[in-house]
Amino acid sequence: MKHGHKYSEEDILELLKEKKLSITGPRKLILKLLTAEHGPYTADEIFQKLPKGSCDKASIYRSLSQFVDKDIVQIAHLEKDVVHYEFNHPDDHHHHIVCRLCHKVEVIHDCGIERLERTLEKVGYTNVKHRLEMVGTCEKCNLNKNSRNG
Amino acid sequence: MKHGHKYSEEDILELLKEKKLSITGPRKLILKLLTAEHGPYTADEIFQKLPKGSCDKASIYRSLSQFVDKDIVQIAHLEKDVVHYEFNHPDDHHHHIVCRLCHKVEVIHDCGIERLERTLEKVGYTNVKHRLEMVGTCEKCNLNKNSRNG
DNA sequence: TATTTTTTGCAAATTAGTTGCAATTTCATC
DNA sequence: GATGAAATTGCAACTAATTTGCAAAAAATA
CATH class of the missing domain: 1.10.10.10 (Winged helix-like DNA-binding domain superfamily/Winged helix DNA-binding domain)
Structure with missing residues (x-):
């Protein structure tokens, strides 16, 4: 393939x-x-x-x-x-960021964890994989929140 | 505290x-x-x-x-x-690496994801958190495997 | 301390995921 | 392509983790 x-x-x-x-x-x-x-x-x-x-x-x-x-x-x-x-x-390594309020999911490329994987391989681990998930409050939800409160 | x-x-x-x-x-x-x-x-x-x-x-x-x-x-x-x-x-931000064979858990400090969090904050997310989990085969398990096979 | 609000323990319910098994399908070999 | 062994399927029953309703108890507030 x-x-x-x-x-x-x-x-x-x-x-x-x-x-x-x-x-x-x-x-x-x-x-x-x-x-x-x-x-x-x-x-x-x-x-x-x-x-x-x-x-x-x-x-x-x-x-x-x-x-x-x-x-x-x-x-x-x-x-x-x-x-x-x-x-x-x-060919598409990526992660996600999920908004904690609206649950919108966005894709994150380029996580920069490869360096950490190499470090772990230096101390004896092989075939190191990772799983990274991120949460935040997205711009839209922040705006809504502010307009509701103030 | x-x-x-x-x-x-x-x-x-x-x-x-x-x-x-x-x-x-x-x-x-x-x-x-x-x-x-x-x-x-x-x-x-x-x-x-x-x-x-x-x-x-x-x-x-x-x-x-x-x-x-x-x-x-x-x-x-x-x-x-x-x-x-x-x-x-x-004051103790850390993650874990789990051996996929013996399930030993080790702590990882210094994950380097703060940079990515800052990037996401620049595009409008607030209060960004992450969850990172790693898997690998630890040194011991690799040695066992090799001695069994060869 | 009296009143309101929150939390608890219990038991029943829910849900995601697993398992045993007989029937079916796939694979490897002829 | 037929044949038999091995793997996989659908089904139904099951399990284990988590959630929920509710009345009693505990905590916060006035």
Whole structure:
């Protein structure tokens, strides 16, 4: 799979083979959805978005869990107690900032944590990954707040 | 509350007042535990560590949730589907790296994300916070793995 | 101290996620 | 392409974490 273009059916099959996962209906459907849309989505949102009856919820959980193990999908904890899943585009490392009031999600590129990863590798860790989530109050919400109070 | 010393009963009362939370048995117990020990702990671990019968589990969840809202406690998602809570010492900003094999947790100081927070504040966000979690395979586990395979 | 407000403990409910299992599908080999 | 072993699925039952309703108790306020 080349970087920087949309994932075709072919690409998805190739990805599954590359990761030594057998090619099944549910897996294809889930990857098709996650590669085509930005997400991040909860397991339930994925279930809702797939054609009705095309895939059992248990299979979604099982597939997502395998995808995470194989680093095809990554988890984001954007809100307390809500697990979001997102396709891990190899050429699009990013994080999110969520507004604590309106819950708008924006993407952050260039997190600058690579340096920290290198440091950890120097002290013996291998294959270091990170998960970063940010919260703030966005400009719009700040304006609303001020206009309400004063 | 001055920085850099242990939290006394007094400090805990002061903290609760400062955050406009009424002073109750469960809240004092939970904060006493979380300020005294490193953690991070799950809600259930906190329950186990408190004197038997001293505090209902529902109250632990309710208190923790309020503490998080008030920024007294912070959440860490060290493992999938496990929520850990940790006292947010104002002078001890840190993160964790968890070994993906032995699950050993180490503390990371100096994460370098402050720069990113400043950038976000420049584009209109206020009160930006972050949550960073890292995973890697620790040196010991790498050695074990190699000695098993080769 | 009396009154109002908040919090608690308990039990029941909810929810996300997991599991056992028989039926089905995929894969590897012929 | 057929064949059998291995992996995966859908379903339903289950589990574990967290939440909720409510009456009693405790804390804050007047």
